[in-house]
Amino acid sequence: MSITRVAAPRSTPTSAWIGLIVGICAVSTSAVLIRLAQDEGVPSLVIAALRLTISALILTPITLSRHAGTLRKLSRRDLLLLTTSGVFLAFHFASWITSLSLTSVLISTVLVTTTPLWVSALEMIFLKARLNRWILLGLAQCMTGGLVIGIAGASNAGIGSSPVLGGGLALIGAMTVAVYMVIGRGVRGRLPLLPYIWIVYSIAAVILVVFALLSGAPFTGHSTNAYAFIALTALFPQLIGHSAFNYAVKYVPATYIGIITQLEPIVSAVLAFFLLSEVPTAIQAVASALILFGVANVVLSPGSPSTAAPMD
Numbered sequence: 001m002s003i004t005r006v007a008a009p010r011s012t013p014t015s016a017w018i019g020l021i022v023g024i025c026a027v028s029t030s031a032v033l034i035r036l037a038q039d040e041g042v043p044s045l046v047i048a049a050l051r052l053t054i055s056a057l058i059l060t061p062i063t064l065s066r067h068a069g070t071l072r073k074l075s076r077r078d079l080l081l082l083t084t085s086g087v088f089l090a091f092h093f094a095s096w097i098t099s100l101s102l103t104s105v106l107i108s109t110v111l112v113t114t115t116p117l118w119v120s121a122l123e124m125i126f127l128k129a130r131l132n133r134w135i136l137l138g139l140a141q142c143m144t145g146g147l148v149i150g151i152a153g154a155s156n157a158g159i160g161s162s163p164v165l166g167g168g169l170a171l172i173g174a175m176t177v178a179v180y181m182v183i184g185r186g187v188r189g190r191l192p193l194l195p196y197i198w199i200v201y202s203i204a205a206v207i208l209v210v211f212a213l214l215s216g217a218p219f220t221g222h223s224t225n226a227y228a229f230i231a232l233t234a235l236f237p238q239l240i241g242h243s244a245f246n247y248a249v250k251y252v253p254a255t256y257i258g259i260i261t262q263l264e265p266i267v268s269a270v271l272a273f274f275l276l277s278e279v280p281t282a283i284q285a286v287a288s289a290l291i292l293f294g295v296a297n298v299v300l301s302p303g304s305p306s307t308a309a310p311m312d
Contacts (some may be wrong), residue, residue, distance in 0.1 A: 012251050019248035020260055026241030028267035030312045031105045032275050033233045038101050040226035043217035047230055048093040049208035050219070054234035056201040063198040070195050081187050082196070086203025088180040094208060096173030096312065103166025105272035106280045107149055109265040110288040111170035112312060114142055116258060116298045118178035126182075134301035141294030146171070148287035193246060237312060258299035262292050264312070 037047050064071075074082075099108045120135050149167055180200070188196055212219070249257055265288065272278040280288070 016248045016251035019244040020252065020257070023241050023244035023248060024260055024263050024267060026244060027237045027261075027312055028264050028271060030233055030237035030241075031100055031109050031268045032271045033229050033236070034097055034100050035105060035272070035276060037226050037229040037233070040223050040229065042222050042226045042230065043212065043215070044098040044101055045094060045208060045212040045215055046217045046219055047233070048090075048097045049205060049212045050227075050230045051233045051238060052090075052093065052201050052205035052208055054231060055238045056198060056205050058234070058239060059194065059198045059201065063194050067192060067195040070192065071199075074191075078187055078190065081183055082199045083203055085180050085183045085187070086200040087207060088176045088183070089200050090204040090207040090211070092173045092177040092180060093204065094211065095169045095176065099166040099169035099173065101166070102161055102169065103163040104280065104284065105276065105278055106265060106269040106284055106288055107163065107167055108170045109268045109312070110291050111146065111149075111167055112173045112177075113262060113264055114171070114174045114291060114295055115178050115181070116295055117142055118175045119181055120298055122178055122182050132301055134297045138294040138297035138301070141297065142291050145287040145289075145291035145294065148283065148290070197242075259296060262295055262299070265292065 034044075034047055038044065096108065096112050099112070117135075117138060121139075146167070149163075184196065184200075245257065245261075269278075269280060269288075
């Protein structure tokens with residue numbers, strides 16, 4: 001989803017700042033909840049499929065009751081764009097959630113939150129936008145940090161079963177959600193938020209269910225705890241987290257939102273430390289900090305794209 005840069009209001013309501021705090025705390029639970037479900041033996045594709053399915057089902061009654069007329073008037077072009085957005089959202093969750101089974105929470109979340117960088121790259125390629133020096137600096141920092149993580153992962157099997165592959169999948173997750181956001185910008189100018197996310201969540205859910213079934217991954221037979229963790233990923237990061245950000249963005253400038261969302265990997269890493277006993281290595285921490293600074297340069301650069309909330 002995209003938002004327009006706005007000047008900071010003279011008086012930002014306290015509820016907006018509370019919304020930001022609730023939002024970043026909620027979305028930061030995503031990686032840990034997913035890992036807990038994976039530790040219960042649930043395949044990554046099943047987690048992704050059930051998360052989006054639950055989210056879409058929760059949104060169905062309110063969307064149909066409030067926006068039935070809007071849904072009936074959708075053009076073929078918008079339906080095509082929405083379908084394409086849903087496809088890329090499905091690939092985002094499939095790749096990122098799988099990455100969490102292969103590498104550390106810190107590395108996976110740091111790499112998947114490089115989305116603003118890829119949005120800038122897409123705008124340069126397809127919209128002929130010019131990249132200023134801050135965006136180029138951010139790109140260099142992210143590439144350097146990613147290279148360090150790759151080299152460290154190749155020589156240290158202790159940070160995941162396949163850290164290089166996991167990092168690569170997290171990057172694919174960032175790239176695919178960037179495409180989702182760029183496509184969504186045009187549609188969101190003509191379609192309210194609720195029907196937009198309901199449609200793309202539903203399309204992504206169907207695709208993920210099909211992928212999971214084709215892979216032979218079982219949807220049944222898992223523990224009660226496993227299903228509880230999956231339900232919580234739909235409730236906290238997907239619905240509460242994103243709703244809180246979408247409320248706050250009415251009052252808080254997009255740049256602030258972009259910077260605050262970069263706290264997600266840090267909060268996620270702290271949760272992983274306490275709940276999963278996952279301790280980042282020194283080189284992981286340094287490389288992750290370099291990537292976060294790179295993304296911050298992109299978010300703060302004049303004319304750069306901003307996102308309302310992380311997709312995770």
